[in-house]
Amino acid sequence: MDHRRPPPSRRFSLYPPPPSSLPLSLLFVFFSFFFCFVSTSHAAFDVTPISFDEGYRPLFGDGNVVRSPSGDDVRILLDRYTGSGFISSDMYRHGFFSAKIKLPSDYTAGVVVAFYTSNGDVFEKTHDELDIEFLGNIRGKPWRFQTNVYGNGSTSRGREERYTLWFDPTKEYHRYSILWTANKIIFYVDEVPIREIVKSEAMGGDFPLKPMSLYATIWDASNWATSGGRYKVNYKYAPFVSEFKDLVLEGCPADPIRQVPAEGCKDTQLEAKNFATITPTQRRAMRRFRERYMYYSYCYDTLRYPIPLPECVIVPTEKARFKDTGRLKFGGSHKRRSRRRERIPVGSVPDNQASM
Numbered sequence: 001m002d003h004r005r006p007p008p009s010r011r012f013s014l015y016p017p018p019p020s021s022l023p024l025s026l027l028f029v030f031f032s033f034f035f036c037f038v039s040t041s042h043a044a045f046d047v048t049p050i051s052f053d054e055g056y057r058p059l060f061g062d063g064n065v066v067r068s069p070s071g072d073d074v075r076i077l078l079d080r081y082t083g084s085g086f087i088s089s090d091m092y093r094h095g096f097f098s099a100k101i102k103l104p105s106d107y108t109a110g111v112v113v114a115f116y117t118s119n120g121d122v123f124e125k126t127h128d129e130l131d132i133e134f135l136g137n138i139r140g141k142p143w144r145f146q147t148n149v150y151g152n153g154s155t156s157r158g159r160e161e162r163y164t165l166w167f168d169p170t171k172e173y174h175r176y177s178i179l180w181t182a183n184k185i186i187f188y189v190d191e192v193p194i195r196e197i198v199k200s201e202a203m204g205g206d207f208p209l210k211p212m213s214l215y216a217t218i219w220d221a222s223n224w225a226t227s228g229g230r231y232k233v234n235y236k237y238a239p240f241v242s243e244f245k246d247l248v249l250e251g252c253p254a255d256p257i258r259q260v261p262a263e264g265c266k267d268t269q270l271e272a273k274n275f276a277t278i279t280p281t282q283r284r285a286m287r288r289f290r291e292r293y294m295y296y297s298y299c300y301d302t303l304r305y306p307i308p309l310p311e312c313v314i315v316p317t318e319k320a321r322f323k324d325t326g327r328l329k330f331g332g333s334h335k336r337r338s339r340r341r342e343r344i345p346v347g348s349v350p351d352n353q354a355s356m
């Protein structure tokens with residue numbers, strides 16, 4: 001794990017420039033302090049990267065799944081003929097799924113890069129899924145991304161949260177991770193936990209239970225990805241390339257039907273790792289991130305869910321920022337459109353995930 005970060009001047013801020021009367025040096029101090037606070041140098045994750053062939057295989061668009069000569073890194077491409085993707089060779093019952101990812105730069109409206117776990121190939125009607133989906137951008141605008149959780153086919157209950165980032169994800173590699181244990185789910189950006197879901201009795205089967213594979217895909221989602229589909233993929237800018245390195249699969253491989261983990265593999269090994277526990281410092285960073293960069297949450301969308309879903313933890317400082325649509329009171333202009341999924345593999349996800 002390296003901790004090299006771009007100097008503060010190269011990180012872009014999502015906030016309007018402060019009044020020019022403030023001395024520049026003061027501003028610099030302020031912003032440096034702020035960014036350090038969000039991306040403060042937490043201990044590196046306790047992980048061992050594996051090569052592509054050790055843990056994954058191409059899923060579709062094989063010609064557009066390009067391994068580095070060493071076999072450690074992989075890039076996936078979307079061109080006018082096809083998107084592409086890869087999948088873990090094993091399924092896991094609980095795990096830590098992680099990679100350093102660099103997103104395609106320049107104009108990427110309509111392009112979706114997804115890093116997610118699913119078992120939709122095996123359980124068509126009762127699948128589980130944990131998503132990180134990058135939603136393309138219009139040049140000069142920050143990338144947006146969302147996380148989502150489905151359990152046992154709960155596709156009628158989307159649990160979307162949407163965010164911007166405190167850095168430009170096309171300039172450097174950043175680590176994105178999904179932790180899934182028997183009792184919690186944590187999404188990470190670098191070492192900052194951005195979302196935690198603690199399993200509650202009331203969630204029932206909505207909390208993923210069955211073994212899942214890891215997927216990484218790039219595909220044309222012109223009809224919903226960027227500002228609800230207003231901006232389409234423009235193949236003048238193709239190929240769109242997303243780069244992956246430091247691939248990590250930690251957890252217990254498990255047969256999807258028998259669901260028993262491989263011999264000798266115990267959840268306690270996963271739960272003992274440093275990424276399985278949020279430290280107080282990380283918790284403050286998470287709070288900070290959510291207060292600053294989250295721009296939609298299903299937990300605050302009381303039009304959609306008049307009674308928040310059971311795992312929702314209503315944080316007053318977060319809630320104060322949102323309207324009853326779950327969208328920001330100020331600055332959010334994201335059209336509510338029906339979301340039609342075309343993510344590959346098709347067939348695993350029904351089309352009824354409306355309202356994003």
Ligand SMILES: *[C@@H]1O[C@H](CO)[C@@H](O)[C@H](O)[C@H]1NC(C)=O
Nearest residue numbers: 125126152153204205206209
């Ligand atoms: C998952 O869904 C199936 C079909 O609806 C149901 O029979 C099963 O009990 C559910 N499992 C859990 C854990 O809720």
